[in-house]
Amino acid sequence: MRDDDVETIGWQLTAFARRARALAERLHPELPLASYSLLAHLAETGGCRATDLAAYFLLDKSTISRQIGDLERLGLVERQVDPANQRVKVLRPTEAGLRKLAEVGERQRTAFRSRLDSWSDADLAAFARYLERYNAAD
Template sequence: MEADEAVETIQHEMTVFARRARASAGRMHPELSLVSYTLLGHLEERGGCRATDLAAHYALDKSTVSRQVAALERARLVERRLDPDDHRVQVLHLTEAGRRILAQVTDSRRAAFRERLEDWPAEDLRRFAGYLVRYNAWAPPDDEA
């Protein structure tokens, strides 16, 4: 395979993947959309942050995040704590239920990935993981993420 051809293949396969991902994620976990899952994961990693940070980090409009967070709060997966120093700010935290659901969905996603990748040699897994990190780390001129 030529390098140019490889680029085209990458383009094609990434496109295929992108088209499939949301729908299949939704089918796997009707209880937690890909976006909600991502936001919950971010909260877990950071141990709480502001809606604005989520919006900036994921290139979503603040209104979008506002509604997502409202839904997550209704579902009792996150809670908001008013920042005592700046009353405009609501710091978002996972609830116990949120942590539980997140862990559960993460497990089930992990199981799906494991199954999908179970026949791969360890060396290929490592390389593939590395390539993906490198691919995603690329910062576009006008950042997209």
């Protein structure tokens, strides 16, 4: 039974990821999910180095460089000298990046609310805790 549940969880997480990508494409076609995730992380942390992003998202540095380059060209991210170490560049969202993040985030929350509207408060709270617990395992 436990193996069956683990199998079901795997399939459901895969379906969840596919839906999240599709939703992201509909909500912000100009900002791919990967770039949106990087921008959101930069806003959440107040900025970090590209190598920190690569480590956090378990991505190759070249992948991060391409995506950050796209975000810079869109004017959503900028590089700033780290005051603690003048040789280090810290990536930070621009004001335009923060506005885009807020706009896309609100559209995303609206879509989630719509999908979860029929859930009870208890089910919603349990789901939130389970997702936090699952993601904390990394």
